[in-house]
Amino acid sequence: MSPPRLSVTGLACSRGDRLLFSGVNFDIGAGELLLVQGGNGRGKTSLLRLLTGLATPLAGQVRWRGEPIERVRERYHAEMAYVGHLNGIKDELTPLENLRMAAGLAGRRLDEAQAEQTLERLGLAHCLDLPARVLSFGQRRRVALAGLLTAGALLWILDEPLTGLDVHGVALVESLLQEHVRAGGLAVMTTHQPLQLANVPIQRLRVGDADLTPAETMSAGQ
Amino acid sequence: MAFNLYYYASPATFYGLAGRLIPWFGWGAALLTIIGLYIGLFVAPTDFQQGDAYRVIFIHVPAAWMGMFIYLVMAFWSAVGLAFKTRLSFMMARALAPTGAMFTFVALWTGALWGKPTWGTWWVWDARLTSTLILLFLYIGILALWSAIDDRQRGDKAGALLTLIGAVNVPIIYFSVQWWNTLHQGASIKPSGTSMDEIMLAGMLVMAFAAWFYAIAAALARVRSIILERERHTEWVKQILQG
Amino acid sequence: MGRFLLTVIRRDLLLAARRRGDWLTAQAFFVMVVSLFPLGIGADPQLLRSIGPGVVWVAALLASLLSLARLFADDHRDGSLEQMLLSPEPTVLIALGKALAHWLIYGLPLLAIAPLLGLQFALPAEAIGVLMASLAIGTPILSLLGSVGAALVLGLRGGGVLLTLIILPLYVPALIFGAGAVDATLAGTGAQAHLSLLGAFLLMCLVVSPWVAAAALRVSVE
Numbered sequence: 001m002s003p004p005r006l007s008v009t010g011l012a013c014s015r016g017d018r019l020l021f022s023g024v025n026f027d028i029g030a031g032e033l034l035l036v037q038g039g040n041g042r043g044k045t046s047l048l049r050l051l052t053g054l055a056t057p058l059a060g061q062v063r064w065r066g067e068p069i070e071r072v073r074e075r076y077h078a079e080m081a082y083v084g085h086l087n088g089i090k091d092e093l094t095p096l097e098n099l100r101m102a103a104g105l106a107g108r109r110l111d112e113a114q115a116e117q118t119l120e121r122l123g124l125a126h127c128l129d130l131p132a133r134v135l136s137f138g139q140r141r142r143v144a145l146a147g148l149l150t151a152g153a154l155l156w157i158l159d160e161p162l163t164g165l166d167v168h169g170v171a172l173v174e175s176l177l178q179e180h181v182r183a184g185g186l187a188v189m190t191t192h193q194p195l196q197l198a199n200v201p202i203q204r205l206r207v208g209d210a211d212l213t214p215a216e217t218m219s220a221g222q
Numbered sequence: 223m224a225f226n227l228y229y230y231a232s233p234a235t236f237y238g239l240a241g242r243l244i245p246w247f248g249w250g251a252a253l254l255t256i257i258g259l260y261i262g263l264f265v266a267p268t269d270f271q272q273g274d275a276y277r278v279i280f281i282h283v284p285a286a287w288m289g290m291f292i293y294l295v296m297a298f299w300s301a302v303g304l305a306f307k308t309r310l311s312f313m314m315a316r317a318l319a320p321t322g323a324m325f326t327f328v329a330l331w332t333g334a335l336w337g338k339p340t341w342g343t344w345w346v347w348d349a350r351l352t353s354t355l356i357l358l359f360l361y362i363g364i365l366a367l368w369s370a371i372d373d374r375q376r377g378d379k380a381g382a383l384l385t386l387i388g389a390v391n392v393p394i395i396y397f398s399v400q401w402w403n404t405l406h407q408g409a410s411i412k413p414s415g416t417s418m419d420e421i422m423l424a425g426m427l428v429m430a431f432a433a434w435f436y437a438i439a440a441a442l443a444r445v446r447s448i449i450l451e452r453e454r455h456t457e458w459v460k461q462i463l464q465g
Numbered sequence: 466m467g468r469f470l471l472t473v474i475r476r477d478l479l480l481a482a483r484r485r486g487d488w489l490t491a492q493a494f495f496v497m498v499v500s501l502f503p504l505g506i507g508a509d510p511q512l513l514r515s516i517g518p519g520v521v522w523v524a525a526l527l528a529s530l531l532s533l534a535r536l537f538a539d540d541h542r543d544g545s546l547e548q549m550l551l552s553p554e555p556t557v558l559i560a561l562g563k564a565l566a567h568w569l570i571y572g573l574p575l576l577a578i579a580p581l582l583g584l585q586f587a588l589p590a591e592a593i594g595v596l597m598a599s600l601a602i603g604t605p606i607l608s609l610l611g612s613v614g615a616a617l618v619l620g621l622r623g624g625g626v627l628l629t630l631i632i633l634p635l636y637v638p639a640l641i642f643g644a645g646a647v648d649a650t651l652a653g654t655g656a657q658a659h660l661s662l663l664g665a666f667l668l669m670c671l672v673v674s675p676w677v678a679a680a681a682l683r684v685s686v687e
Contacts, residue, residue, distance in 0.1 A: 016373070017455065052551060055687045078553035086544025092483035101479075102545075104472040107554045131483075304680075356634050363631035370621045379684040380617050384631055387613055387677050391635050394666060398638035401662075402645060 002065045004079070004154050005029045006051070006186055011060035013046045020046055021207045022059065030184040033177065034203045035195065042208025044190045045085065048159050051188060052082045064155075078107075081153035083161055087144035091133040095119050095143045098132060102147045110150055118146045122172065137164040145173065156180060158189035233310055233449045234458045240442040247439035254432035261425035275339035278332050279422075284430040286329035286354055288437055292322030293357065296364075297389035300382030310445075312378035313452070315385060316368065317444035321437050323361035329354050349403035353396050360388045374452065469554050473562025474569070481570045487532070491571050492578060495528040499582045510587040517586030518596060518647030519640075525575050525600065526607060526636050532571045533611040533632075534618075534625040536563060537682065541619050550686055560678035564612040565605075572604030588647070595650045595660075602663045603643040609667075609674040610635050616681035638666050 005027065012022035020043030028034050036044050049055040051062055053069050053076065062069045064076045089098045096115055103110035119128055122142040127135060132143065141164045148156060156177075162170050174196055181187055181200050195202070262280035269276040296315045303311030333351050334344045345351070364384055371377035453459045481488055502520045503513060540546035549559050576597055583593035614632035618624040646659035 054547060054550060074553045074555075077551050080551070082547070082551055084544055084547060086542075086547065088544035088548040090480060090543065090545060092480050097479075101476050102548060104469075105476065105549050105554070105559075106552045107469055356637055359630075359634040363634060366627055366630050367617060370618070370623065370627050376684055376687065380681060383613075383677055383681050383684065384617055387610075387673070388635065390669075390673060391638070394638045394669075395634070398641040398662075402641045405645060405649070 003030060004184075004186060005063075005065060006155060006188070007063040007066070008051070009061050009063075011047070011050060011062065012058040013043055013050060013055075014058050015043075015046065019058075024060070024205070024207060026203070026205055028186055028188070028203060030186060031181055032203060033181050033187045033189070033197070033200055034205055036188065036190045036205050036207060038207040044207055045159055047207055048082075048084075048157050048188065048190065051157055052080065053077070079153055080155045080157065081148050081151040082157045082159075083144050083148050084159045087140050088147070089132050089140055089143050092131060094129050094131055095124055095135070095146070096128050098143055099147055099150055103150055106151065108151075115146075115150065118149050119143070121149070122146045123168065138166060138169055141165055142169065145176070149176065154185055156185065156187040156189070158187065160190055160192070162191050162193045233313070233453055234456070236310055237446055237449050237462075240446050244439050244442050244446075247435045247442065251432050251435035251439055254428055254435060258425055258429035258432050261421065261428060266422050266425050267419060272340055275336065278336045280425050280429050282329055282332035282336055283426055284433040285325045285332065286350070287430055288433045289322055289326030289329050289354065289357055292318050292325065292437060293360070293385075293392065294389065296322065296385050300385040304379065304382050304386075309378075309452075312382060313445050313448045314441065315382060316378075317441045317448060318437070319361060319365055319368075320444070321440045323358065323365060325433065325437070326354060326358045326361060330358060347403070349400045352403065353399045356395055356399065357392070360392075364388070466558065470558050470562045470565075473559055474566045477563060477566035478569065481566075487535070488570060488574075491528055491532045492574055494531055495524050495575060496578060496582070498524040498527060500585065503585065513586045514588060514651065515648075517583065517588050518592070518644040518651075520586070521579060521582055521596060522599075522603075522640050522644040525604060526633065526640060527629075528575065529567075529571060529604065529607040529611055530629050530632060531625075533567065533608070533615045534628050536567055536612055536615040537619050538615070538624070541686070546682070547686060550682065556679040556682060557675045560612060560616070560682060561675035564608045564675065564678065567612065568605045568608035572600075572608055575604055576600050588651075592647050592650045595656045596647045598660060599643040599646040599656070599663060602660060602667055603639045606639045606663075606667050606670050607636065609670040610639075612678045613674055613681060616678045616685055619682070619685035639663065642666065 006029075007027040009025055010022075011024040013020045024047065026034060036047060038044050046055065050057050053062070053073060056070075064072060064079070069076045088102070089095075090101070093101060096112065096119065099115040099119065100110050100112070103115075116128060119125065122145060124139060124142055124146070127139065132140060135143070141161075145161065148158075161173055165173065170193065177187060177189075177195075178197050178200055181197075258280060262277055266277070266280075268274055296318050299311045299315040299318070302308060303315065330351065333348075333354070337346055338344050364381055367384055368377050368381050371380055450459060450462075454463075499520055502516065506512065506516070537546055540549065550556060552559070579596055579600055580593050583596055588596065611628075611632055614628045614635075617631065618627045621627060642659045642663040646656040646663065649659055650656045
């Protein structure tokens with residue numbers, strides 16, 4: 001198997017008639033973090049969704065370990081974890097149940113002790129048995145991030161992971177990121193907040209800076 | 223080979239081709255309708271059982287055929303679109319649906335007009351009328367789904383999936399309605415019972431071709447406007463609109 | 466594969482158990498719709514017996530559609546559907562598992578209620594038995610076909626009505642064979658043929674629906 005590498009070539013994405021971005025290229029390998037930047041509505045979230053494989057690009061290709069992700073979907077998804085705007089946790093379940101259920105749906109086993117440990121690490125020790133419904137916004141975000149840790153994925157794709165977190169939460173996420181990348185993980189993320197990472201090289205990518213051009217101009221030749 | 227296929231599957235190329243074909247099919251449809259109606263209304267003999275009322279079959283039967291046939295063509299384009307991701311295929315499916323629904327509706331309407339003098343009632347739960355009614359429901363469902371989805375790509379694919387699962391179901395629906403009908407001893411409308419006069423058959427076939435030509439012309443015209451709307455930002459459309 | 470399917474089913478059962486209100490609403494709807502018919506058309510036992518099977522079956526179709534509208538919608542709203550689609554496990558199994566869970570939660574209880582409604586409609590014991598058999602074979606069809614519709618209308622405004630519009634025509638064979646089986650028993654011709662056809666239709670839905678539902682989910686989430 002070739003080394004972990006996320007490579008993107010000539011990626012383009014449209015929303016309705018508008019071209020959000022085109023010609024996006026980047027390439028990151030083990031131990032690298034890519035920070036996606038750009039104003040609101042410029043397609044940061046759309047880009048991340050293209051990277052996960054949830055959406056299909058107007059043009060271009062996303063490759064994982066040198067293979068197009070749609071061709072190696074199962075292996076790619078086994079090695080990738082995504083935290084989007086929505087936390088993906090069920091209100092009716094406790095954080096503990098949420099974590100174990102999410103692991104089950106990803107085809108993994110997660111024993112209770114391990115889940116508990118991860119939740120404690122994220123500062124949720126006192127609400128293990130409360131239904132997620134009664135948790136605050138920041139606490140739910142922490143549950144989602146706990147899910148990220150238990151996924152044990154090589155590639156993290158994070159959409160605004162810092163929103164709703166307090167100062168401690170932000171510091172915690174920063175230390176998790178640092179740990180992940182230093183251990184040879186890859187990360188692609190967006191954030192509006194300044195990110196403090198020691199000894200981690202940050203690549204930056206700006207999306208959607210070009211004038212908003214109509215989407216069809218580039219697909220016309222198909 | 224593959225290159226050629228994609229060349230004609232390109233909306234820009236197809237737009238021109240469709241424009242050249244429409245007059246042929248349009249005028250062809252008009253001509254065939256005149257011939258067909260002439261045979262149906264003046265040449266074909268009066269039916270000894272049903273009198274002149276039966277003449278509605280010259281519209282009813284071709285319309286029922288077309289309603290069914292267009293649904294199958296839509297399913298074909300939907301499958302092609304999903305398999306090969308050709309934009310034009312989805313546009314064809316969308317362009318055909320209103321015509322198919324219209325023919326299905328006409329078949330039901332004329333069925334009622336025929337039923338009244340023949341059976342003394344506007345509606346009988348005849349197997350074919352009932353199946354046609356359900357076919358109309360399928361068309362309505364697809365049209366409603368398209369109109370509810372704003373995103374073009376999602377609409378294309380969702381409509382195609384619904385058309386396909388409908389197409390898989392259509393034979394089963396037809397069979398079940400037939401089955402239900404024989405069990406409940408419903409009425410059955412058949413043209414004059416025994417054998418059909420040759421001239422009647424000829425008239426009906428001419429009318430069927432007229433319906434074909436009309437459907438093709440209407441679908442091509444609709445596909446042209448869909449192409450224009452979707453590609454309005456491209457250079458070639460801008461040139462057409464300015465020129 | 467089987468274990469993963471069980472995980473999906475268990476998850477939905479657990480969620481339903483935490484949210485019993487929804488479950489009760491669907492069953493109450495079924496009972497009420499059926500009970501309104503005698504009020505509308507009179508209490509002549511002969512008449513009731515002849516329309517009873519059809520009424521129970523039509524009410525079952527409507528009751529299943531009522532609950533199907535939320536089959537994927539809740540998971541879509543909180544982001545857990547996205548996470549499921551990013552699972553390395555096949556999406557088909559998720560679609561199948563959720564449809565089966567829907568049947569266990571909403572379809573199976575109809576079987577328990579149906580005999581009571583059969584009594585209301587003056588059905589003899591033998592016909593009630595056939596009614597239950599037809600519902601046992603037929604209600605999974607409703608869940609399976611309905612899951613396709615639920616996936617197609619995901620996140621659309623007016624999704625509930627739209628779901629009814631696109632799925633009811635597809636339910637026609639189930640209605641004809643299901644209600645027909647009871648009619649045939651009443652007429653003394655035997656329900657065997659009807660039930661066999663219903664079973665064949667179920668097999669077909671079992672094979673086809675999950676694939677279409679999975680494809681529809683990917684299209685709708687994109």
